[in-house]
Amino acid sequence: MAAMARPLPPDFPIRSQLLARLYDEQRRAGWIAPGFADAIARELRLPVAEVWEAATSYADFRSAPLIGDEVRCAGLSCQLARGAFAEMPSEASHCLFRCYDAPATGGEEPFPAPMVRQAGPLLAPDITNTDRLNAARRLGRDAALNAVAESGLRGRGGAYFPVGTKWRAALEERRPIALVVNAEEGEPGVFKDRALLSLAPRRVVEGIAIAAFILEPAVIVVFANGQADPAVRSLEEALDIAEPQLDVAIVRGGGGYVLGEESALLNALEGRRPVPRTKPPYPVQSGLFGMPTVVNNIETFANLSVHFGDVPGFRTRGTPETPGTKILSVSGRVRLPGAYEVPLGVSLRKVVEQSGPAVAGEVAVLAGGPSGGFLSAGHLDVPLQPGILHATGAMLGAGGIVVLDAPGDIRDAALAMARFNAEESCGKCTPCREGTPRLYDLLAAGDVDGIDGLAEVIQFGSLCGLGQMAPGPVRSALHFWPGVFA
Amino acid sequence: MKLNGVSVEATGSLLDTVLAAGIALPHLCKDDNLPVIGACRTCLVEADGRIVAACSTPAAGVQECATDSERAVRIRRGVLELTAAMQSGPAGAAGGPRSAESLEAYASHAPRPGQYGLRSGTHADLSNPFFSFHEDACILCARCVTACQELQHIGAIGIAGRGHTARVTPGAGVSFRESICTSCGSCVAACPTSALRPKG
Ligand code: SF4
Ligand code: SF4
Ligand code: FES
Numbered sequence: 001m002a003a004m005a006r007p008l009p010p011d012f013p014i015r016s017q018l019l020a021r022l023y024d025e026q027r028r029a030g031w032i033a034p035g036f037a038d039a040i041a042r043e044l045r046l047p048v049a050e051v052w053e054a055a056t057s058y059a060d061f062r063s064a065p066l067i068g069d070e071v072r073c074a075g076l077s078c079q080l081a082r083g084a085f086a087e088m089p090s091e092a093s094h095c096l097f098r099c100y101d102a103p104a105t106g107g108e109e110p111f112p113a114p115m116v117r118q119a120g121p122l123l124a125p126d127i128t129n130t131d132r133l134n135a136a137r138r139l140g141r142d143a144a145l146n147a148v149a150e151s152g153l154r155g156r157g158g159a160y161f162p163v164g165t166k167w168r169a170a171l172e173e174r175r176p177i178a179l180v181v182n183a184e185e186g187e188p189g190v191f192k193d194r195a196l197l198s199l200a201p202r203r204v205v206e207g208i209a210i211a212a213f214i215l216e217p218a219v220i221v222v223f224a225n226g227q228a229d230p231a232v233r234s235l236e237e238a239l240d241i242a243e244p245q246l247d248v249a250i251v252r253g254g255g256g257y258v259l260g261e262e263s264a265l266l267n268a269l270e271g272r273r274p275v276p277r278t279k280p281p282y283p284v285q286s287g288l289f290g291m292p293t294v295v296n297n298i299e300t301f302a303n304l305s306v307h308f309g310d311v312p313g314f315r316t317r318g319t320p321e322t323p324g325t326k327i328l329s330v331s332g333r334v335r336l337p338g339a340y341e342v343p344l345g346v347s348l349r350k351v352v353e354q355s356g357p358a359v360a361g362e363v364a365v366l367a368g369g370p371s372g373g374f375l376s377a378g379h380l381d382v383p384l385q386p387g388i389l390h391a392t393g394a395m396l397g398a399g400g401i402v403v404l405d406a407p408g409d410i411r412d413a414a415l416a417m418a419r420f421n422a423e424e425s426c427g428k429c430t431p432c433r434e435g436t437p438r439l440y441d442l443l444a445a446g447d448v449d450g451i452d453g454l455a456e457v458i459q460f461g462s463l464c465g466l467g468q469m470a471p472g473p474v475r476s477a478l479h480f481w482p483g484v485f486a
Numbered sequence: 487m488k489l490n491g492v493s494v495e496a497t498g499s500l501l502d503t504v505l506a507a508g509i510a511l512p513h514l515c516k517d518d519n520l521p522v523i524g525a526c527r528t529c530l531v532e533a534d535g536r537i538v539a540a541c542s543t544p545a546a547g548v549q550e551c552a553t554d555s556e557r558a559v560r561i562r563r564g565v566l567e568l569t570a571a572m573q574s575g576p577a578g579a580a581g582g583p584r585s586a587e588s589l590e591a592y593a594s595h596a597p598r599p600g601q602y603g604l605r606s607g608t609h610a611d612l613s614n615p616f617f618s619f620h621e622d623a624c625i626l627c628a629r630c631v632t633a634c635q636e637l638q639h640i641g642a643i644g645i646a647g648r649g650h651t652a653r654v655t656p657g658a659g660v661s662f663r664e665s666i667c668t669s670c671g672s673c674v675a676a677c678p679t680s681a682l683r684p685k686g
Pocket of ligand 3: 512513514515516523524525526527528529530539540541542
């Protein structure tokens with residue numbers, strides 16, 4: 001239960017303790033009372049209104065006690081497995097991240113090894129020594145940085161930004177760097193970071209050590225999903241036995257899809273309302289408390305370990321622009337749901353066929369979750385690589401693949417995604433906060449005419465990717481199956 | 487750089503450049519005295535083919551900026567229609583010194599009335615002796631909160647709740663009167679609507 005087994009450095013601004021205090025209180029009491037906000041505000045010397053902003057801005061924090069029993073998963077695959085897209089009770093969770101075990105109830109569990117349906121270098125049996133870190137050390141900092149840049153490695157959180165470019169930009173600031181390890185994994189239908197942390201935590205930790213060797217950060221913080229206890233425990237155990245020891249803080253989050261946006265995550269760490277910041281400045285220029293900040297995803301760190309294990313070999317997998325492998329999280333109407341580690345560029349159809357689709361009508365796929373889009377059976381011959389897979393919205397993103405039955409599931413699935421985006425809008429900017437609930441209403445009412453104009457405003461007007469990509473599932477569903485919304 | 491086809495000098499942000507050239511552009515969450523917020527999205531322009539928020543985009547590096555392209559105007563109007571639908575209160579209520587800014591934005595963009603059904607808060611807080619707060623006029627631009635937190639360093643108000651539950655609130659669900667508000671009036675001075683109203 002102890003959430004701050006690894007607290008942030010004591011010389012950090014005191015407001016950085018706020019999230020951990022709120023998290024602990026939510027776990028202890030099941031909700032955060034106004035009286036608690038008052039007390040914590042006095043103790044941390046913060047205005048109570050600012051404490052209340054943070055306390056009320058996370059999906060998992062409640063400002064009233066929870067009444068009811070079991071948490072049931074409202075993710076797409078679990079709703080499919082339950083056979084009903086009924087209104088979910090208030091104790092429904094957007095995703096319990098056990099889509100391979102649908103319909104899921106209760107809490108999280110360690111990722112089961114048999115659910116790795118296809119392993120590659122990332123999901124291979126965990127490492128037992130520090131050979132790859134030693135290889136990076138032998139190269140020296142500069143040569144190791146060049147090796148990362150030349151590897152062509154791109155971030156695996158969903159945006160696929162070149163890792164070497166990001167690191168160089170932070171180093172060019174010539175100020176102490178903050179290294180943030182993103183283990184928030186909050187997209188429904190994606191469980192690959194949980195798989196890595198449960199099954200290959202030492203590979204992840206070695207990747208962090210390699211990054212720390214090159215970046216020499218002043219602070220390393222893991223931002224870990226607040227629900228993912230088994231994965232976090234596994235990471236802590238790997239950190240405990242790491243040689244040499246790494247000075248790493250672990251902060252647990254309060255949930256919310258917007259934490260996938262780097263600057264919202266940094267605001268969360270600073271004890272502020274977790275909403276995106278305007279850019280510039282970018283986090284690499286001015287991020288956590290103004291430090292040049294590198295944020296990378298768990299899967300990216302695992303890739304660093306893999307890369308330094310076989311520098312020439314890294315580029316032999318995947319495509320020239322995007323080398324390496326990617327862990328896909330496959331769920332939905334398939335016989336073999338789970339984690340599939342594939343070389344980037346593999347055809348989507350191949351992955352779908354491997355997973356054993358079991359549909360009554362035609363196969364359809366949701367690629368990229370609530371920020372992606374649907375694809376019909378005729379559009380599965382696309383290579384899985386960064387960038388859009390179809391102009392209407394489908395994309396690789398974090399690698400979530402949900403197999404659906406078309407046309408039977410499409411209406412419910414599109415509405416579920418539209419509702420998710422409306423509920424997960426952080427509320428900062430007008431097009432997303434005001435537009436996404438109306439997009440859901442228009443779709444539910446079958447008012448197809450109004451959707452185009454509104455979708456344009458949300459896509460081009462919103463501040464961050466959550467809003468900008470929210471129209472994808474709606475647009476793509478209407479494009480491929482206009483009839484089901486009539 | 488070229489602004490609506492005319493050569494101008496780039497200064498600061500695109501919004502600074504636009505306003506310096508004497509061109510009107512709504513900017514409902516950007517107040518001269520306050521840092522960039524980026525919440526209202528009423529300052530959208532087309533810069534080198536991309537729709538961007540003028541307030542948070544540096545002018546340096548932009549070759550061509552259009553405030554008047556058909557696409558930019560259409561999307562701004564859409565944003566303003568969503569903004570107007572947040573205001574269900576009586577029209578014409580007198581606000582603070584900047585409250586005309588929202589009315590000017592509507593006047594210049596002719597949002598289609600009733601394009602989106604009204605969806606606004608209803609809470610009113612009359613407890614402060616000098617001003618009142620009316621949720622039915624608030625567009626959640628966050629100017630008031632930014633003025634209170636970052637200009638005055640008081641932090642009496644914040645935005646509580648996510649998504650469509652977000653609301654301007656003093657303290658942890660208390661009234662202005664019960665909060666640490668010092669009645670300095672910075673929030674009223676910053677508000678681009680009549681949501682924060684001087685009394686009497
Ligand atoms: S697009 Fe949505 S999630 Fe992103 S800042 Fe705007 S309201 Fe928040
Ligand atoms: S009260 Fe006024 S300044 Fe504050 S968020 Fe609402 S509209 Fe903006
Ligand atoms: S003035 Fe630019 S987003 Fe509000």
